[in-house]
Structure formats: structure tokens, C-alpha cells
Amino acid sequence: MSNSTSIIIAGSTGLIGHHLLNFALKSDDITHVYSITRRPLDASSSKLVQMIDSELKINKEQVQEASPTIGFITLGTTLKKAGSKAALKAIDLTLVVNTAKEMYNIGVKHVYVVSCIGASPSALSHYLKCKGQMETEISCIGFESVTFMQPGPLAGDRDEPRKDEVLLQAVARVFTPLMKGFLLNYKPIEGEKVAQCMLGLALENNQQRGIHRYTSKAMFGLQK
Known part of the structure; x- marks a missing residue:
């Protein structure tokens, strides 16, 4: 790993x-952290550069000091919050892909993207289909490596709790002792743990090539 690692994060408020932002700011291995958000962050650090834009556009002038080579995209919504299938697609597919393209255009070589277990362009679920299409399009942009994090139910505190996730977490807790093997992909995983895995993979495997996917089972394995 380079002794001067610069990263960029889209979705630092989710x-x-x-959690990813906090880990990055505390890491001695990272010298510059660029954050793209719609509103200012309640964070302060000499290594943090905030880019505030309603459309999450990257200001190329702000990254000239140390162009990031590693990018993270943690954007996403739900059908209920988006309000319609078209609105969900605009965020989970179009916005995520456009953000990845912008990262590529400023020199990002390795990108880490939050997706979902079961993502597939042919999925019957609109949500999973959008995630699958997003993975397909980002895989074709030209990055040296693309890593998709595919967690199952997410646990942790959100600014706006999602009732569907709360319900899934409650049900899953009952069956947690039985969740082994493939079923670990559906065991609730803390958002903090996903962020920790993302950053750890990026710092350890910054020379990797190709397309990679990590499900919850794989992430639980990384933390042993």
C-alpha cells in the first residue's frame, strides 16, 4: 500500500x-478523505475535504492536491422512502452509476460499492433488479478493480429507521443460533462491520484486479 493513500466517499451520512468516514479519518494509512454529500457533515479533520452538491457532483479542482485512487459508494434507498419504482431506480441505479463514472474520471482505480445479497439484473424484485443492473454497469466502466459488498439485513442506528429492516432483524434474531453456512448471508450485520470490512479490504488489497463480491457470510469470516 502507498504511504500516501487518498480516498473519496459518496454517501457519508448513511x-x-x-462509519466508513469515521474509520477513514482515524486511519494512519489514509492522508486525504474526500466526501461527497448533499449537506455539510458534522465532522472535522485536517485530512477531510467536504464536497457539498445537491446532485453529488465531484468538484475536480478540490481533488487536485491528492487525487484519490480508491472510491467508496454507500448510496441507496428503499421503495417506501423513494416513493416510486422510478424514484428508487434513479437513486440505486442511475445516481450510483453516475457517481462511479465521476470517480473514474478523476482517477479512481479501485471502487467499493454497497449492493445487496440477491442482486441480479433478472431478479423479480424491483429493488434487487436495480442493484443487479447497477453492478453490471459499474463493472463495465473500466476500473482496475470493483468490489461489491452484498450484505443481507443491516443492523444499526439510522437517522430514519426502516421498518422493514427492523422487522427482519427481529425475526432473524430468533433464528440466529440456527444461521450457519449459507444462512449467514441473512443474519443481520451491523453497518459498522460492513464499513470496517470495506476499508480493510481497500487498504489490504489495493493492487487487486477484477470484479469481487463479499456477502455477509464472507464479511463475518473476515472479522474472525
């Missing part, structure tokens, strides 16, 4: 993103 469940996974805000």
Missing part, C-alpha cells in the same frame, strides 16, 4: 457511510 448507516454504512458515516
Whole structure:
């Protein structure tokens, strides 16, 4: 790993993103952290550069000091919050892919993207189909490596709790002792743990190539 690692994060205010930002700011291995958000962050650090834009556009002038080579995208929504299938697609597919393209255009070589277990362009679920299409499009942009994090139910505190996730977490807790093997992919995983895995992978494998996917089972394995 380079002794001068610069990263960029899109989605620093979400469940996974805000933990990722905190880990990055505390890491001695990272010298510059660029954050793209719609509103200012309640964070302060000499290594943090905030980019505030309603459309999450990257200001190329702000990254000239130390162009980031590693990018993280933790953007996403739900059908209920988005309000319609079209609105969900605009965020989970279009916005995420456009953000990845902007990162590529400023020199990002390795990108880490939060997706979901079961993501597939042919999925019957609109949500999973959008995630699958997003993975397909980002895989074709030209990054040296793309890593998709595919967690199952997410646990942790959100600014706006999602009732569907709360219900899934409650049900899953009952069956947690039985969740082994493949079923670990559906065991609730803390957003903080996903963020920790993302950053750890990025710092350890910054020379990797190709397309990679990590499910919850794989992430639980990384923390042993």
C-alpha cells in the first residue's frame, strides 16, 4: 500500500457511510478523505475535504492536491422512502452509476460499492433488479478493480429507521443460533462491520484486479 493513500466517499451520512468516514479519518494509512454529500457533515479533520452538491457532483479542482485512487459508494434507498419504482431506480441505479463514472474520471482505480445479497439484473424484485443492473454497469466502466459488498439485513442506528429492516432483524434474531453456512448471508450485520470490512479490504488489497463480491457470510469470516 502507498504511504500516501487518498480516498473519496459518496454517501457519508448513511448507516454504512458515516462509519466508513469515521474509520477513514482515524486511519494512519489514509492522508486525504474526500466526501461527497448533499449537506455539510458534522465532522472535522485536517485530512477531510467536504464536497457539498445537491446532485453529488465531484468538484475536480478540490481533488487536485491528492487525487484519490480508491472510491467508496454507500448510496441507496428503499421503495417506501423513494416513493416510486422510478424514484428508487434513479437513486440505486442511475445516481450510483453516475457517481462511479465521476470517480473514474478523476482517477479512481479501485471502487467499493454497497449492493445487496440477491442482486441480479433478472431478479423479480424491483429493488434487487436495480442493484443487479447497477453492478453490471459499474463493472463495465473500466476500473482496475470493483468490489461489491452484498450484505443481507443491516443492523444499526439510522437517522430514519426502516421498518422493514427492523422487522427482519427481529425475526432473524430468533433464528440466529440456527444461521450457519449459507444462512449467514441473512443474519443481520451491523453497518459498522460492513464499513470496517470495506476499508480493510481497500487498504489490504489495493493492487487487486477484477470484479469481487463479499456477502455477509464472507464479511463475518473476515472479522474472525
